[in-house]
Amino acid sequence: MSTTTPAVHADVAVIGSGLGAVAAALAAARAGRRVVLAARFDRLGGQATTQLVPALDEHPHVETGGVSASYRAFRDLIRARYDGVANPGGGWVSRVCCEPSAAEAAIEELLAPQVDAGRLTVLRGLVPVAARREDGRLASVRLRRGDGAATDLVADVFCDATEAGDLLPLAGAPWVVGSEGRDAYGEPLALPGGPQPGAVQSCTVGFVVEHDEEADARPVTGPAPEGYELWRDAQPFTLEIAGWDDRKHRYRMFEHGPDGHLPFWTYRRLREGAVLGGRDAALINWAGNDYADRSSIDHPQEAYDQAKALSAAFLHWLRTECPRDDGRGRGYPGLTLAPEVAGTADGYAEEPYLRESRRLRTASPVRQQDLEPVPGLARAANRPDSGGLAMYHMDLHSRIGRPASAYAPTAPFQVPLSALVAREPGNLLAAAKNLAATQVAASAYRVHQGEWAVGEAAGALAAQSCDRSLAPAEIVGDRRELTRLQARLTGDGVPIAWTLDVPPGDPRFTAVQLLAAAGALRGRRAAELDVRPQESADAEERQALHEAAARLLGEPESVFADLDPTTWHMSWGDLAVALVQRALDQAAPTAGGARV
Structure with a gap:
């Protein structure tokens, strides 16, 4: 039998567990507001923890600029867990590849001063299930635990930092998902024609494996996972991957590929045994286990279950049929799941890595053209209402019903505060991948540093909304209020221009x-x-x-x-x-x- 516990009150409520939620809560609390962070999972960090992508996807300037002081502190705290080793995993996808536990510890350390000061309360194991509106504002959000117990979170401003934009439909905010279609804004990477809301990008249930070289000499025992042959042939399973130039890039497991590419094993390696001691541990998040059969937005549980089954099949292929580097034999039986590194019971991610969320629908979302390089200029088109910086290429993985990936470069770009403000209810802000951007443009904001920048901007805007007793839209729309907010952000070490x-x-x-x-x-x-x-x-x-x-x-x-x-x-x-x-x-x- 479900029960309802007494309501919880805050100035700013942040709903979500990921990096956007962490950054939003941190920004609002350091501004002196009472903040409640209502997280779905016990572990905070999303991409870096529960989604098993602690190989941070970042821009090429990250070591010298283009990120906020708090994001830099996050990276520094991760490295401190390894006595200053710059890249604990030695993975070549990122300058910081680490175990999820290191990212989790860094987040907890960042938040601890705000918790200790009484400005931040973190509630865990809660899912938003309903919302109540009054006079065009969001008055409260009902949160439910796994045991059915519910509580109402009451706040002046709400930040939706959920992985799929779950608060948007509950609050009655206008939203969009999938492809807007090329007809809407003339974006070359959008799907042809009109809206295709079902064309959501693939999700991935990553997993962590260790390698015991001696065990490679032993045969794999036990049956193949159910549906193995179908997954193997449909994906297909391979160490080849389509490059941005439409050519196949060929990889080998532990050696450089025939095209000179670095090894598959070190792509997202999270722990480098030769440096840290013990065995290597690597994250497997690859085209081979990208799941694009059902929408992770419309069918979240089924998508997770099927994506996990796909990953189990891909692991079986790596252990039994993957071509060996020496050309003699197939499979690496020494690859085994590493639950203790993953932080889960079975070594698979606790939740899927989502590349797409519901997004705020506005008249002027961020578009592909807004992020593209401008001839003769070093930056993308300037946004005077900037609340932060991001940079990543527009990287669209396969979309439901559309297996081809798509790519376009970007110039260094900004996080426009107007893209975080819902038309209704007036006190709701996007604080993660759900900002008002098209599917194409949002693909450049979705990675670790971009999500952090969106969340941090939303948290600062929420705090000023409380300080000034003004709706977020009023602050963004009033030049003097906007200037004051931008001065606060920069005073906290948040860059708003490159x-x-x-x-x-x-x-x-x-x-x-x-x-x-x-x-x-x-x-x-x-x-x-x-x-x-x-x-x-x-x-x-x-x-x-x-x-x-x-x-x-x-x-x-x-x-x-x-x-x-x-x-x-x-x-x-x-x-x-x-x-x-x-x-x-x-x-x-x-x-x-x-x-x-």
């Missing part, structure tokens, strides 16, 4: 970030990711800086007409600081002001 040579901690960071996001970059500074703040600004660049500073207030440039003429001889970065300080002083009566 300026790699002015990192968090630089005294010019906030000023450069605010003006760059407001459109101040011209000439060489627009053509490169380094803005050279120490160099002088010519007349055109000074004009661009003045215009951008005026935009921070939503007012004409004349508010800066009386600026001391000596500023004309300042460096570009020092002039940015002077202008932004003036702008924030002007904004102080209504937006609270901030020093830079």
Whole structure:
């Protein structure tokens, strides 16, 4: 018999277990709000833990810039678990490949100060099952445990950081899933024609294996998994994979492939035994076990069960039929599941790795064209309402009924705050893969660092909504409120514009970030990711800086007409600081002001 426990109250409620949920809760709590994080699983981290993808998918600039201070702290804490080893797994897909337990521990350490201060409460084992609205706002969300017990979470602002955007339909928010179709926005990677909501990307139930080389000499005992031959032939199982250039890339298990590609085994290796001691442990997340028969959105349990069965079949193939590197014989019987590394009873992921979520539906979602390289410029099209940064190629795996993958490069891009705000209810924010982006564009935000950036922006916006007693849309739509929020974000080490040579901690960071996001970059500074703040600004660049500073207030440039003429001889970065300080002083009566 189900029971209902007393309601839980918060300023900001974050629903979800993944990296977006962690980042949103952290951002809202460090802003001083009372936050409740309602997680589905005991382990926080999503992609990095329960979904078994702790080989972090990131952009090429991650070691030097383009990420927030909190995400960098997450990476640093993972490395600290291994006494500073930069890449504990030595996997070649990422600069940080680690065991799920290390990612989990890093997350818990990041959140601990907020929990200890009483600003953050983490509730685990809860699934959202219903929502109540009042006067166009989301008043509460009902959460249910596995034993049937339910509780209502009441908050001023809600962040949906679930893996599949589960809160959107419960709250009555407009949403979309699958392909919008090429007719909608003219995106080359969208499926031809009109909407195809069933064309959801594949999901994967990854698994972790160790390798005992001596056991390779022993035959595999026991029957093949049910349906093995069908899976093997339909996928098909192979170490070849289609490249972005439509050519087959050929791999070998432990040696370089005939095309020179690095070994399959080290692709997502999570533990490098030669460095850390013990055996290697590797994650298997490959085209061979991508499941694209049923939608993980429409049929979540069936998709998980079938994807897990597919992975079991792929493991059997690796152990029995995979061509050996020496060309003599088939299969590597020494590959065995590693539950202790996976953190699960059987070595398989606790939940599927979802490449797609329900997404907020708005009139102007982020599109493929918004993320593509712009000739002569180093960045994608600028978003003045930026709340963070991300970068990953648009990477569409097979879609239900459409087996072909699709790919397009991106330029360094931003997280527009307007893409996080639901039209209704007015106090609901997207905080993970469910931002207002098309299927094509969302495929570039879905990875670890992108999801973190979306969640962090949503958490900061939620906190300011509470601080100012304004709906999130009012903050994003009011230039002074938006400037105040962006100043808060940059003050917390969150970059909102790509300026790699002015990192968090630089005294010019906030000023450069605010003006760059407001459109101040011209000439060489627009053509490169380094803005050279120490160099002088010519007349055109000074004009661009003045215009951008005026935009921070939503007012004409004349508010800066009386600026001391000596500023004309300042460096570009020092002039940015002077202008932004003036702008924030002007904004102080209504937006609270901030020093830079």
